[in-house]
Amino acid sequence: MKHIFSIIRKIFSTEYILLWMLLIVIVFFSIQSPTFRTITNLMTILRQSGIIQILVLGLTWIVAAGEFDVAFPDIAALSSMVLVYFVTNGLAWGYAILLAILVSGLFGLISGVLVNVFKFRALIATIGVAVIAKSTAYIIGRGSPIYLVNINKTVEEIMFGRIGDLIPILAVIVLVLYIGATFLQNQTKLGQYLYALGENREAAFEAGIPKNMIFYSFFILSAALAAGGGILLATSFSSGQPNFAGTLFIDGLTAVFLGALMIKPGKPNVIGTYFGAIFIMVLGNGLTLLNIPFYYGLIIKGLLMTLGVAVVAFSGTDFFANRRAKRAEELANQ
């Protein structure tokens, strides 16, 4: 009996609050819209959230380490333009994808150099890099999108394919990627360093954590993953877009900060981001099906993001500390 109570208490604790929010939203939309609750639609949501999940995986770690990266939507746009430019000029898809990722990685490296060598604040560095990436993307297309005539079968299969006409291949790939990332975050030194940097930069540096190396690899990783997202977006739009219309930037950041509500309350983490992205996509999909204009989504996302940030900030304060101490005491008593 006691055991069951402890399980119930655990389920309702802050670690799983995002899952409950997700459940409430899904139930609400399912009641409101018959189209929403079809299995096809739910699988489409899973597939669409895959793109955001790929885009913000690197960002999650950068934010966890106490820095910021606003360049990811523009780097995704750049990579889509680079890919489509080379493909339309007759390069094989494999090489074009490689080039797109390399170019984007270069921009990540620039962010890293600016932050590490020239001691920029990451926000300023990535604002600058974002603008340069965006204008480079515009220059490649001379101010307009480039349309893709034929899309490579493999890439199309990754983007739209379904296993057994049900489970999207992209969702499976993202799941594998996230399981790997969770392992990296929880089981290796890298993850330890990461949160140490986020907790106390000076102390982490004094303890001999290779700060520069970590930031280089994170910025490059973030840019390369953004490039991957950009390639998928190019396939889905069947064109390279110098500026993805919509709210990629806000969606991505909201996913990360909502994710920080989960598992490690107050710290952005991989599993949280995974569900945060699904939450954002459920919200967008449901609002569209209910014919609610997208700007209501904007308002809700703004509020949710502020909420997530507030919880992240307050997790360091007495309120959460007391709860944590209490739980530790309970565990000790058992």
Place this chain on the structure above:
Amino acid sequence: MVKLSKFFTREVISLVLFFLILGIVMGVFSFLSPRFMTLDNMLRALKHLSITSLAALGLTFVIAVGHADMSFHFVSCFAAMTMSYFIGILVWPPLPSILFGILAGLLFGLINGFAVGKFKLPDMAATIGIGTFSWGLAYLYNRGNYIYQNFLTSGIIQFSDGNWQGIPYPVIYLFVFYILAYILLHRTKFGRGFYAVGSNRIAAKFSGIKVQHYIIAAFILSNVLASFSNMVMTAAQGNGNVKGGLILLMPAYSAVFIGVSVFKKPTIIGTFFGAFLVSIMQNGFTLISSPFYIMDLVVGLTLIISIIISRIEIKKNLNKTVIAIQDGIS
């Protein structure tokens, strides 16, 4: 003899470097376009400068207290749409409409200030969240459509196109606000507090400075001034547009950080210089009819390069040379 090392301080070198760059930029543009160096164009450049520089002026205070504001461009959209709503849909006269727009900026300045100053939320993320919220609200006024009704008849156009003895109103706003801000930040005790909060918050707190008040004041200034500049821009364009203010973000940050790279800290004069350089470049690129993305590229590069220059310690190396020269002479 004159002490060379005293004269060649880092600030003088940075200033000389800055004016050298400005001179080169202006020289190149007057070479490329004969219309660049005309009085007419310079007045137009000044009008444009007032929009960029007013947004940057508010941001200077936020940077001075050691924070970053990623919401002022979103909030400015909300404020401009508020003004457009009062003019276009409710048919109010211009002055109260402008006041309501400023009020909208003030409201979000307060929210941002409280979130960052009082509740200690991380500045960038919190301001992006609050900014997104305000931008979503801006869509509500006319479902995201343009508001252009009554703009020609209500006289709001005068807000940007009017002039006093031949000086366009925006230029007057520019100088009035800059002089007021200069007096506030550099000539009053209250203003010194902004730097105190920015450089060492704990020391500031223990010397009796109310840190929260300064942060809230900085965010209010940032959002109100950005709102004001977007309202001037809206009046000039003749319609209210939900995305009009988004272009303010990049030039404002560039202006402030070019200023920081000249004077080593955010100052009113530095921001003015930065805004002037950015604005002149934007004006020049428009005159030679280059596409907007080239303009963005150059502004972004200027931002990055100016900070890199400021980070390279000119002082250290140059002082060595100057001392060597003095040793040689004496």
